[in-house]
Amino acid sequence: MNTRIHLSLAHMGGNEKKYIQEAFDTNWVVPLGPNVDNFEKDLAQFLGNKKHIVALSSGTAAIHLGLLQLGVGYGDEVICQSFTFAASANPITYFGAKPVFVDSEAETWNMSPEYLEIAINERIKAMGKKPKAIIPVHLYGMPAKMNEILAIAQKYEIPVLEDAAEALGSEYKGRKCGTFGEFACLSFNGNKMITTSGGGALVCSTKEQAQKTMFYATQARDNAPHYQHSEIGYNYRMSNICAGIGRGQMEFLPLRIGQRRKNSYYYRKDLANIEGITFHTEPSADFFSNYWLTCIIIDPKKTNGVTREDIRLALEKANIESRPLWKPLHLQPVFSSCPYYGEKISENLFDNGLCLPSGSSLTENDLDRVIAVIKSLL
Numbered sequence: 177m178n179t180r181i182h183l184s185l186a187h188m189g190g191n192e193k194k195y196i197q198e199a200f201d202t203n204w205v206v207p208l209g210p211n212v213d214n215f216e217k218d219l220a221q222f223l224g225n226k227k228h229i230v231a232l233s234s235g236t237a238a239i240h241l242g243l244l245q246l247g248v249g250y251g252d253e254v255i256c257q258s259f260t261f262a263a264s265a266n267p268i269t270y271f272g273a274k275p276v277f278v279d280s281e282a283e284t285w286n287m288s289p290e291y292l293e294i295a296i297n298e299r300i301k302a303m304g305k306k307p308k309a310i311i312p313v314h315l316y317g318m319p320a321k322m323n324e325i326l327a328i329a330q331k332y333e334i335p336v337l338e339d340a341a342e343a344l345g346s347e348y349k350g351r352k353c354g355t356f357g358e359f360a361c362l363s364f365n366g367n368k369m370i371t372t373s374g375g376g377a378l379v380c381s382t383k384e385q386a387q388k389t390m391f392y393a394t395q396a397r398d399n400a401p402h403y404q405h406s407e408i409g410y411n412y413r414m415s416n417i418c419a420g421i422g423r424g425q426m427e428f429l430p431l432r433i434g435q436r437r438k439n440s441y442y443y444r445k446d447l448a449n450i451e452g453i454t455f456h457t458e459p460s461a462d463f464f465s466n467y468w469l470t471c472i473i474i475d476p477k478k479t480n481g482v483t484r485e486d487i488r489l490a491l492e493k494a495n496i497e498s499r500p501l502w503k504p505l506h507l508q509p510v511f512s513s514c515p516y517y518g519e520k521i522s523e524n525l526f527d528n529g530l531c532l533p534s535g536s537s538l539t540e541n542d543l544d545r546v547i548a549v550i551k552s553l554l
Contacts, residue, residue, distance in 0.1 A: 183532075205416060206415065215231055216229040219231075242358075255307045276516075278518060312336065316469045342369075344362055364425075456472070
C-alpha cells in the first residue's frame with residue numbers, strides 16, 4: 177500500500193526543539209515569555225511596513241480582537257468574503273452582529289470590488305447606517321485586489337480587517353499581504369505556511385492598538401496590584417512553548433514559500449495543457465502568491481464528463497488526500513439568513529474546484545503520484 181499523501185502537513189525545520197527546550201530550561205511555560213516576544217519581532221521584521229504584531233491562540237481570535245477594536249457591536253453588519261472558511265465570519269457573530277456576504281471575482285477568486293460597493297450601498301439603504309468593517313480574504317495564498325478594495329473602503333470610510341491567514345509571504349504590488357488593512361489576521365495552524373501547532377496573530381497599525389490587543393487577550397486585567405477588571409477580556413495569548421515552534425519555523429519561511437510555489441509549477445507543467453483543467457494562478461506580475469494550496473478547476477464538458485468529485489475519489493482510492501474548494505458561506509446553513517451580493521462565481525468554483533496536495537515536504541515522487549492518478553482519468 178502506498179503511503180498516505182496529505183493535503184498540507186506541518187514541515188519542521190529543526191530548530192523548533194531548541195527554542196522549546198529554552199522555554200523548559202528557563203521555566204517559561206506560560207502564555208508569555210521570550211519566545212513570544214521574539215516570534216512577534218520576527219513576524220514584524222518579515223512583514224515590514226512598521227506593523228506591530230501580537231501573537232494569539234488562533235487566527236479566529238485575531239479577527240475577534242480586530243473587530244472588537246473597530247467598534248463592532250450588537251445589531252451591526254460586517255461585510256465578509258463569502259468564498260472562504262467559516263472562521264473568517266464566525267467572530268462577527270460573537271458580537272451579535274451579522275455578516276453580509278460578497279461574491280468573488282473570477283481572476284483571484286477573492287472579494288469582488290464591484291459587488292463590495294453594491295453591498296455597501298444596499299446595506300446603507302436597508303439599515304440606515306454603514307457596515308462597520310470589511311473582511312477581504314487572500315484565498316489559498318492569492319492576494320486580493322487590494323487597491324480596488326481599499327479605494328472603496330476609503331470612499332465610504334469603512335475600515336478593512338484583512339484576513340491573511342493563508343497568505344503569509346504573498347505580495348500584492350511588492351507589498352506583503354497582511355499589511356494593507358487597519359488590522360490583519362495571520363494563522364499558524366498545523367496546515368499553514370508555518371505552524372505554532374495552533375495559533376495566530378493580529379497585525380496592528382499602531383503601537384497603541386497592539387497594547388490594547390494584549391490587554392484584551394490577557395483577560396483585560398487593569399493596571400492594579402490586585403485582579404481588577406473594567407472591561408471584558410479573553411484568554412487569547414499564545415503560549416511561550418508554541419511561540420518557540422514559531423521561531424524555528426520563521427527561519428525557514430522563505431524556503432517554504434519557494435517549495436510551495438515549486439509544487440504549483442510542477443503540477444502545471446504536467447497538467448495545465450490537459451483539456452478541461454485550469455489552475456488558480458496569478459493574474460499578472462502585480463500578484464505574488466505563496467501558493468499555500470495549489471487548486472484546479474475541472475470542466476466536465478471538456479473532460480468527457482469526469483468531474484471534480486471523480487478525481488477526488490480516485491485520489492482517495494490511491495491514498496492521496498485532496499479537498500473540494502471552500503463551500504461559500506452564503507450557502508452554509510448557519511448563515512442562511514444573512515444578506516448576499518453577487519452572482520454564482522464562488523458557487524461554480526465550489527462545484528468544480530479541487531485542492532491538490534501542496535505541503536512543502538512533498539517530493540517529486542509524491543507529486544508524480546498525484547499527477548498519474550489525474551492523467552489516468554483524463
